[in-house]
Amino acid sequence: MKILSLVLGCAVLASTISFAKSSDTIVDDVTGELVQLREDGRGDRVVGSPWATRSPILAVNGMAATSHPLATQVAIDILQDGGSAMDAAIAANAAIGLMEPTGNGIGGDLFAIVWDPKTQKLHGLNGSGRSAKGQSLAQLKAKIGDVSQIPNWGTAPVTVPGTVDAWFELHQKFGKLPMATNLSPAIRYANEGFPVTEVIAYYMDIYQKRYERLFKAGEIEEIENYQSTYLIDGKAPVHGQLFSNPDLAKTLEKIAKGGRDAFYKGDIAKTMDGYFKRIGGPLRYEDFAEHSSEWINPVSVNYRGYDVWELPPNGQGIAALQMLTVLENYDLKSMGHNSADYLHVMTEAKKLAFEDRARFYADPTYQNINLDYLLSEKYGKQRAQRIDMKKAANQLEHGDPKLIEGDTIYLTVADKDGMMVSLIQSNYRGMGTGLVADGLGFIFQNRGAQYSLTPGHPNVYAANKRPFHTIIPAFITKDNKPYMSFGLMGGAMQPQGHVQMVTNIVDFEMNVQQAGDAARFHHKGSTSPTWEGRMKDGGVLELESGVQANVVRALQKRGHKIHITSGPFGGYQAILKDLASGVYHGASEMRKDGQAQGY
Known part of the structure; x- marks a missing residue:
């Protein structure tokens, strides 16, 4: 009798690619052969490697791949409406900031690499924010006490959010549709709500418990804004539950109407400035107003x-x-x-x-x-x-x-003209600092936890400096x-x-x-x-x-x-x-x- 490793007809990609095998075999009553079972609970594929989950998606006119199905659909809709890959990437990113707050949002930073079919070259954008201009290393150390590294939570690791400015820089160079059109799907979902997916619900529950524990320990200065924005009846949303964020919808509406200046110089900037003054954070209006991305x-x-x-x-x-x-x-x-x-x-x-x-x-x-x-x-x-x-x-x-x-979060979009966008955006550690400015609907990033406190090190904290990313x-x-x-x-x-x-x-x-x-x-x-x-x-x-x-x-x-x-x-x-x-x-x-x- 032959002993078959049960792939049930699956063609293994290469002999060098393997998977765990069971030591148990059974006799197949039809073929009479000994079959070695995989015993991992997985189904079997007809073609391809047995451990692969699915086939690649194939298309000619456009493609989007994101970490949230609704955001992927948003990108495809924008492409089909005549938008470029960049329009679609921005629209998807705005949607994911709402739908996957455990990983990103407009309180964070953004980096992108873009293949431009017109110039036949790659372009890079650094959309990271800087530390507060008015806080020195000595002042930061006085704030956080005798510790060896900057805390991950609260106001200590806050840096200027760079995402919104990056959107507008990228759009100006590569966009076709109005920014209001690109932001409209996220605004609609924020107002009407969307069902929370399995992995995101899992992490939102973890972060509720973490933030509430940190607040009790005095490591987060304020928690009511987070609770009113991200909890439903005092609890993190569960898998399949509808979640909405009307505060974020209003913020995105202001950005759609007033452009990047609405965020960095207008009412939003003034609200952020007032919030950090109230809770003792270092960022001020000038930090937002003077922010810029870099090609x-x-x-x-x-x-x-x-x-x-x-x-x-x-x-x-x-x-x-x-x-x-x-x-x-x-x-x-x-x-x-x-x-x-x-x-x-x-x-x-x-x-x-x-x-x-x-x-x-x-x-x-x-x-x-x-x-x-x-x-x-x-x-x-x-x-x-x-x-x-x-x-x-x-x-x-x-x-x-x-x-x-x-x-x-990472996403990528390609369009019929050959533009391909590679975009990554983050709040750094999970949902970020835990801090939500009054009525704005997003959490600030904690990227500043990546500064060194060692004098003389290239990455040591300094005022108006971008952290390691x-x-x-x-x-x-x-x-x-x-x-x-x-x-x-x-x-x-x-x-x-x-x-x-x-x-x-x-x-x-x-x-x-x-x-x-x-x-x-x-x-x-x-x-x-x-x-x-x-x-x-x-x-x-x-x-x-x-x-x-x-x-x-x-x-x-x-x-x-x-x-x-x-x-x-x-x-x-x-x-x-x-x-x-x-x-x-x-x-x-x-x-x-x-x-x-x-x-």
């Missing part, structure tokens, strides 16, 4: 014939590029996907890149980095030599000092043509996740959906960009349960501390453009609530 040039490395693009600091995108310059020195495909060798070298490359991240990445106004050297083949080879394939590193140093010269959009081009707009949200997971998506697509030839469905790793414990807690014990390698047990044991023998969990692996969306046919292939994260859709 920047994306940077890239070539990885096995594909140009992978990220934005330069104050974000962490170049950590992904650093990892790729190290990994190009290894034959990942021959190692096998999620094999012990593959996971080991990926983890060690991450550790190396994150030591540089902790030492060198900061607001470029305050810290210049020699990116050409940092991302060079020579430096990548030099760092790769630090990797011992038989042993996990417990402690590493950052690279050559020549480098010094002086819970988030984790949120990073990404893009891949091939032969100077747009190939893939993608991102993978989730704090320090993002560079690690970007690299996993690139290697899944390039090295293991997965399709765009399989690349996101495959089991991931997340290493934590590297030195932080706040310079708090240097890595001395090698950290922890977190894995999903799809990794084989023999691989886990092999990694443990090399000295990796392993934790099997389901939490920190981020959320992925992508649109890949077939270079021959022009067909868009869309994918969305199965670990979230969203979907990809095209027409």
Whole structure:
């Protein structure tokens, strides 16, 4: 008798891609063959890898992939109404700010990479806000007391929200429809309500409990505005319950009518100013009025014939590029996907890149980095030599000092003209600070928790300075043509996740959906960009349960501390453009609530 591993006719993508197997077999009464059951509760696919959740979405005229189905539909509606990919991205982002407040909103920041078919080039926008002009490092330390890092909650980590200004900068350059049209779906849903999805309801419940506990402990100055905005009869909305936010609708209506100045110089700015004066926060009207986004040039490395693009600091995108310059020195495909060798070298490359991240990445106004050297083949080879394939590193140093010269949402949209938008937006840690200005309907971000308190460090807090940012959009081009707009949200997971998506697509030839469905790793414990807690014990390698047990044991023998969990692996969306046919292939994260859709 043959022994069949039960994939029930599914064609496995490649022999190097595997899944956990049961040791139990049964006899198939029809074929008479021994069948090995997978026993994971999953159904079986007719084609494709057995662990893939679904096929990629295919379309020609337009595509959108977001973490919320209603936001994806909003983007498609805008495209079908004659809007550009940018119009659709802004409309979807405004809707997600309402529908997924656990990850983003207009109280946060935004970064984007855009392929413009007219200029045939990529454009980058840094839409991050700055710290209060009127608060020095000494004043901040006096406020927070004798602690080693800035708290995540309350007024201490608040920075100016950059999202609204970024919308208008992007729209001015790439939009077709009026901004009022782009914001109208979010305004309608905010007034009429929408059903809360499963994952978002789960996190809204967590944050209610967290904020109320922090308020009692005195770590959040005011909680009534949050409660009146986000709770229903004193409780977080549950899965399937209708939720509305009429205060946010009014705020968006003012922005739709008065433009970005309504937010940064008008009634909204005055309300924010008055709120922070009342509760003792540092931001003032002048901080909002003087805010501006910055157009920047994306940077890239070539990885096995594909140009992978990220934005330069104050974000962490170049950590992904650093990892790729190290990994190009290894034959990942021959190692096998999620094999012990593959996971080991990926983890060690991450550790190396994150030591540089902790030492060198900061607001470029305050810290210049020699990116050409940092991302060079020579430096990548030099760092790769630090990797011992038989042993996990417990402690590493950052690279050559020549480098010094002086819970988030991701969405992507493509249109019939070839514009592709890679956009990421966040409040930083989950729902943000917990602070909601009077009657405005959104929570302020806590991005300022990422400043260092160490004098002399490039990322040390200073007045009117942009903090280190984790949120990073990404893009891949091939032969100077747009190939893939993608991102993978989730704090320090993002560079690690970007690299996993690139290697899944390039090295293991997965399709765009399989690349996101495959089991991931997340290493934590590297030195932080706040310079708090240097890595001395090698950290922890977190894995999903799809990794084989023999691989886990092999990694443990090399000295990796392993934790099997389901939490920190981020959320992925992508649109890949077939270079021959022009067909868009869309994918969305199965670990979230969203979907990809095209027409």
